[in-house]
Amino acid sequence: MKTDRQHSPWLVLATLCLGFFMILLDTTIVNIAIPDMSADLNASLDQILWIVNAYVLVYAVLLITAGRLGDLYGPKQLFIVGLVVFTLASAACGFATSPSQLIAGRIVQGVGGALLTPQTLSMITVIFPAEKRGAAFGVWGAVAGVATVTGPTLGGYLVTDWGWEWIFFVNVPVGAVTIALAVAVMPNLRLNREHRLDWPGTFLASTGLFLVTYGLIEGESHHWGKVWGPVTIPMVIGAGVLILAAFFAQQYAARAREPLVPFSIFSDRNFSLMNWVVGAIAFGMFGLFLPLVLFLQSVIGLSALQAGLALAPMSLVTMCIAPFAGRAADRIGGKWILFTGLSLWSVGMGLVVWLARGDAGQWTLLPGLLVAGTGLGMTFAPLQTIAMRNIAPRMAGAASGLINTSRQLGGVIGLAAVGALLQAQLASQLRESAQANAQSVPPEFRSQFVAGFSDASTGSLHVGAGQSGVPLPPGVPEQARQAITAAAERTFHDGFTDAMRATLILPLVLLAAAALSCLFIRQDAHDRAPAAEETAAPVA
Known part of the structure; x- marks a missing residue:
């Protein structure tokens, strides 16, 4: 392994983390803006799901290829190209005036994110010696965790004070700064062997x-x-x-x-196991956040900023716990830290679901979020340490691409599966809720009222701020409008809450299964460093 320039690996790590933070932030920051985007762009729930999923879908599909491209052309080059593509696409998303334009911009964002992400783990694996990778992964894990759970808080501020467009515009100056840093400080790693795609x-x-x-x-x-x-x-x-x-x-x-996928990587049982665990974690995380953000704004009635602040304690706890978890993984191994973290996160999110109800306030969910944040902070760094500790540097790009693909594929399947299950639950729960509330609707509008909610989940359901799920038909007399609006709000709040609670059982079950899987981690993995000939010297 050769490098062209010698910089502190911690400075390189800071640059990697800045770019990685921006990429991961976009996987969750959009959630908090959904009600405002839905109202401003007149987007249905089906279109909203595509705005969220288009980015993660392209991101997941291209990660394996991008990891190998990093091995082929160098991680620095791919990191910079990914940053440029992502930054330009972010600007395009901010200027979008229709759901289709925004979906197209999100697709290009996904391409940029996929090119960038695998290069972060592969470069960390190469520039840090085995005995210090846990600490480096601790910082990287803190960034991953904080970016994922900070999205709703930062997004809430931007949406409330600046408008939903600024969740994309904010990436432009950050991307420009990161590009300049990457050009200046990142080493141009050159492997001593030829690669092909x-x-x-x-x-x-x-x-x-x-x-x-x-x-x-x-x-x-x-x-x-x-x-x-x-x-x-x-x-x-x-x-x-x-x-x-x-x-x-x-x-x-x-x-x-x-x-593209070197099967020899999977001879390490812990790496294979962590690919499943990281996918399950992403499934649970993305699957839980989307319905929860909609609940906070469309049911409880919080503003985007208030909803973000309601989730902020989870972000703060995660940020404080993650670095300590990374250092502890270096000393004692990550098995029991990861098991404890996943268990706490499962319990905490289960408590959140149990506390969720139509008359909840801004801080009703706080106890569950604090427990979940503590557990989440204990997962990222130990997981990466366990997965990557015994991976040879020449395989770092492929391994990084695989584990990031597992993460993002778990996320996109989680979003898709939970979105589909939520729509299916809404189909039955809204109909039942509409039938229960139809008595307060004038008789001549009752059948139309029930029919409107019965068909809402197939694409016409709107979940924008201040909306009640289904718009009133034209021609409703003013004297009946107030009664119908009040009944529609009760119907949507009750139906959505019941549908959400039933839907979130799926990601909770998967998180519990991931926690139990940690019991099969090979405990002595933290005592074995890679062979000397496979270990790259750190950049001085």
Whole structure:
């Protein structure tokens, strides 16, 4: 391994973390702006789900390829290119005037984020010796955790005081500063071997991941039936699964050459296990946040800033805990830290779901959020330490791409699955709630009232700030409008709360399963450093 310039690895780490923070922030900051974007762009729930998912979908699909591209052309080059693409796309998102324009901008953002992200872990693995990687991953993990849970708080301030466009515009100056730092301080790592890109594997992986996640996202809006002519949603998902199976078969057949996914990486049981755990964590995190943010604003009636402040204690606790968890993982290993963290997070979010009710206040969920934040702070750094400790530097790009792909694929499947389940629950819960509240509606409008909520979850449901789920039809007399509006608000609040609580059982179960999986971590992993010939000297 050769480097062209010698800088403090901690300065390089700060630059990596600044770019990584901006990328991860965009996976959750959009959630807090959903009600305002929905109202301003006149976007339905189905379009809103695509605004959220388009970024994460493209991000997840391209991460494996981007990790290998970092090995091929150098992590510094890919990091800078990703920053440029992401920064320009952020500006385009801020200027969007329709849901379709915003979705297109989010797709390009996902390309930039995917190019950047794998380079952070691979460069940390190379420039830090094995005995210091835990501390470095502790900082990286703190950034990952804080960025993910800070999104709603920062987004709430920007949306309330500046408008939803500024959740994208804020990336422009940050991106410019990070690009300048990357050019100045990041080493140009050059591996002492030639790499090539596995084009067949790239095509199969990208196509298979896209079909599976597209089917999950679009399933409910098409009633899990036809989507293109005779092609149905189950057929799309099934085709994606088959293509992914073909991808793994092709990768195994090419294992003697240089496949996109080097199977030798999975000989380390802990790395294999952490890929499942990180996917489950992302599934739970993204799956929990989307309904919760909608609940805080559309049901409780908080402003974007108030909703962000309600979630802020979770961010602060996570930020304080994560660095200590990283250092502790260096000393005693990450197994029991990670197990404890995931257990606390599962319990804390379960408490949040239990406390959620239609008459909740801004701080009703605080006890659960504090417990969840404590647990979340104990997950990021130990997980990365366990996963990457025994990975050879020459495999760092591929390993980083894989574990980040698992994270983002877990996130996009979590968003898609929870979104689909929430829509399905709303279909039944809103209808039941509408029937229960129809008695307070003038008789001549009752059937139309119930029918409106019965059809709302298939794409016409609006969840903007101050809305009641379904807009009133034209021509309603003024004397009846007040009674119908009050009944619609009760219907939406009761129906959404019941649907959300039922939906969030799924991510909670997966988080509990991830916690139990930590019991199978090989405990002595923290005592074994990589072989000397595989360990790169840190940048002085």
